[in-house]
Amino acid sequence: MHTAMVFAPHADDASAFCGGTLAKWSSQGWKIVLVRVTDDARDSVGLTIEETKKRNREDLEKSCEILGIKEIIHLDFATDTLADVPLTKLRERSVYLIRKYRPYAIFSFDPYAHFEPNMDHVRVARAVEEALWVSCFDLHHPEHFKEGLEPFSVCERWYFARYLEKITYAEDITEFFDKKVSALSAHETMMRNILNQFRLQLKTWGYRVPIIDEAFSGDYRGLLEQVLYLQCSQIAEECGMSEGTLAEGFRIDRFGDMEAFFQQFAEPIKDVSQGPKRLFFDKYWPDK
Template structure:
């Protein structure tokens, strides 16, 4: 098991594709912070505005603006400034051709060497991570990486926009079933950045009594499972997609 923050030192641009604001911060913010510190350019692509989120009586019409602002603040906490929203409806995401095309568009714009997204599989050991939107985005992102983004004949309207084919080298999937995990990242030195990112999502985390303790315990258990007892880690299923 490798514990390096990078599976390939050649990756200098990364794209994170998630379903909702805060998904990247629960799953990958420490890893992202480590990449940014190493000079990797990171872009976030959030497929919804999180309009079905929240835990209080905030007017529904206000929630998309609130959550987009929270995600931009969370991104800034780990050094990411490029945050894009696709505008799909929270809770109703499907892995259709439109979503595949929209993610392909972002891939061709950003031209990342590495993509992080959700696993399209159900994690039966921890079902809350397998939200239907997560799995749909994971499936659509996988299809956008292969074959869509690299195939000039896929989504021909993108060529008309001047977006040339691009091949992504690595796909990192969070929330994968444990038996799929093959890469763990030691984020001990970036825990404060991850916590700051999560704390920025006040509409989602302010009601939690011990956010810091909850996250630290989860990361410590992950590290211990992957041979890094006493450290904090995030874990992924990494696939060579070149």
């Protein structure tokens, strides 16, 4: 059984960006480990900091249960302040967890995506990107080895973003769309805060959108489902998938320019379980 590790700056990131894919993979037997980097202590409307922390943590537990995520690691950095945390500190925690859990694939924000207004997203993406090579070096953080850990390299990087410059692979999540909607809906504390942000902005414009007001104070699932349906069907359409398909988009990287070489010359290692065959490297796939 292979492991996938998700690096999520905040509680709702995994459901929002790759929830359908995680639900699909966990149903196929993958072990999913979610690393939640911050404490989300300020993401709410009208609650105290302590209550916000508690509720967001409970919401995350509910959403992970829906997605089949068995293990959550809370790093508890103060939310919305990762810009002030040394990158090497975030990187060291990432290296440690990669060495400890030895994931086959990682999911993370794309470190090279544009138009990302949230510095927590940017910092975690950068730290994880560096951790991917630092984790291989036996002279980086040798203190980890005293615990019995070893240098380790992740095989696949699955990057998501608000605006991916290029989707290189779309995962068909049609059958798991409902789980994605339920998992994101479970983040009630954060969802109401997002709706409140829209209300404030609309008010500045001098308008209100009744459906947003109704969702803010009542049931928001229907609205969330509509928004996610639009997103996921657009991705599927852009990627030429058949009508009615719902998908999540990623930029996947594995061996970079070495992909074709490795595809041609790789031999299975005895007594080591082989990873899934991947057909998404169209550009590098030698038979095409």
